[in-house]
Amino acid sequence: MTVLEATADPTNAKVDLYLEWAVGDASIVRIEPDGSRYAVIGTEPVMVTGGLWGGADYMAPLDVEVTYEATSGDDVAVLTSDPVTVDSDESAWLKHPTDTALNMRISLAEAPERDRRLNVTVLPVLGRTHPLAVSDGRRNAATSELTLRTSTLAEAVNMRALMDDGSPLLLQGPAAWDVGSVWIQPMEFKEKWLVRYMPDAKRVWTLSYAEVGQPTALALTGIIGDWGALLSTYNTWSDVRFANGTWEDLMQNT
Numbered sequence: 001m002t003v004l005e006a007t008a009d010p011t012n013a014k015v016d017l018y019l020e021w022a023v024g025d026a027s028i029v030r031i032e033p034d035g036s037r038y039a040v041i042g043t044e045p046v047m048v049t050g051g052l053w054g055g056a057d058y059m060a061p062l063d064v065e066v067t068y069e070a071t072s073g074d075d076v077a078v079l080t081s082d083p084v085t086v087d088s089d090e091s092a093w094l095k096h097p098t099d100t101a102l103n104m105r106i107s108l109a110e111a112p113e114r115d116r117r118l119n120v121t122v123l124p125v126l127g128r129t130h131p132l133a134v135s136d137g138r139r140n141a142a143t144s145e146l147t148l149r150t151s152t153l154a155e156a157v158n159m160r161a162l163m164d165d166g167s168p169l170l171l172q173g174p175a176a177w178d179v180g181s182v183w184i185q186p187m188e189f190k191e192k193w194l195v196r197y198m199p200d201a202k203r204v205w206t207l208s209y210a211e212v213g214q215p216t217a218l219a220l221t222g223i224i225g226d227w228g229a230l231l232s233t234y235n236t237w238s239d240v241r242f243a244n245g246t247w248e249d250l251m252q253n254t
Helices: 153-164 227-233 237-243 247-253
Strands: 003-009 014-020 025-031 037-039 052-057 065-072 075-080 092-095 104-110 120-123 132-135 143-150 169-172 181-193 203-212
Touching: 003 065, 003 075, 014 025, 014 065, 025 052, 104 153, 143 153, 153 181, 153 203
Parallel strands: none
Antiparallel strands: 003 014, 014 052, 025 037, 025 065, 065 075, 092 104, 092 169, 104 143, 120 132, 143 203, 169 181, 181 203
């Protein structure tokens, strides 16, 4: 049997993927309604052991119908899944690109403001009443600030861990919120007790950020800890490739 199955898991805001294909390796992409294609992180490519592989796409947008496509270097054929939609259940998420255990639902204390600046210069001209405006013709991606709430100590610990390595994060919201799925670079990060009583676990967090492009695996901050850890584990790049099917595997093993 040859099949690529995609099953929504709204509890964890992900799509479970199952591939049955008699090939050595496969690369999987997500196809969104506008035709955009995004490589599923950790599948560039994957090793298909015994003709079977299972994984997940934690970056699939919420409340949006998507499909998946698998291709292989061993076969010119292409497999396509049935459409699948992850229901947001009116929840927003912050997700780490590689350490999916840190992904968490977030509670917004207030709606953010988004600032989209334009690189523009207004030049006075001799002999003219009005100056000339010169710009690069397009506004920058937004910068903004999130104000978040957590209720338990476990949530506070998870929030700190999510922000710790400075990696870009995926901010996702329900379709009705007009947030979509956007990669953000966290910058200033503040923690405040909601009640001025130290034993109380409730926190308010302020996170300033800039919207950025989707990171590539090699650009992810902290993906392999540091070069010292890598060199102490492997002698050559061949050893690295043999022991790890994906960059996510490498992150977990070093």
